[in-house]
């Protein structure tokens with residue numbers, strides 16, 4: 001298998017119910033690819049990530065991970081016990097002790113050299129995200145998985161963080177799977193974008209997706225960034241001014257298209 005991770009018909013239910021959170025997701029990520037998952041709140045982005053990592057049970061379908069695959073994961077939320085003082089250096093050695101030179105190299109690579117002695121609670125949001133990324137890089141991963149890595153950052157911080165991700169990909173060759181709400185930056189930085197709303201609504205290269213009329217219908221005319229994400233509704237009809245072939249539907253995609261809708 002050339003893909004690092006592949007899912008077929010991935011379906012997950014809300015725990016203890018038969019209510020689907022995600023249905024029939026066919027997914028794959030190739031070595032070196034940057035793939036970003038976008039979608040409204042509650043659309044199943046984090047659930048997809050967790051299912052691909054094997055952290056939640058599947059109701060149906062399968063996930064295959066390449067044998068020996070090393071993954072560096074930055075979860076959406078990291079609970080810090082602020083009552084326990086912890087330096088960046090110590091944090092980098094959790095759960096596995098790493099030598100000083102590796103810790104320093106990881107911090108340097110993510111643009112925060114010399115922060116080792118700093119308390120975690122004294123970091124800015126952007127510095128903390130970079131420390132999390134440094135920790136994820138310590139295992140020399142084939143695949144970096146980042147769930148909303150730029151939440152809480154301002155616009156320059158977001159742009160700088162994505163630039164860093166691209167640098168890391170270039171330097172290490174690691175593939176990157178990200179969840180993001182930062183549509184404009186996503187469009188610039190990703191090889192492929194997947195739009196979820198309980199199922200795969202559409203996917204493709206950013207260039208392809210951003211020029212498709214269906215993209216404008218999904219994300220707003222002009223695709224004016226983050227706000228546009230909240231304006232689309234996949235279970236409404238989409239404006240169909242172009243060839244429908246430009247808009248790839250996942251299996252189970254239930255929304256219709258109409259030249260007159262919206």
Ligand SMILES: Nc1ncnc2c1ncn2[C@@H]1O[C@H](COP(=O)(O)OP(=O)(O)OP(=O)(O)O)[C@@H](O)[C@H]1O
Pocket residue numbers: 014015021039040041042043044045046047048
């Ligand atoms: N452990 C859980 N128990 C019950 N429901 C859950 C659990 N985890 C997720 N869900 C539900 O599954 C749905 C998808 O949640 P998920 O966190 O995957 O969405 P998301 O797209 O990542 O959202 P956001 O953009 O807000 O982070 C939501 O309706 C959520 O309430």
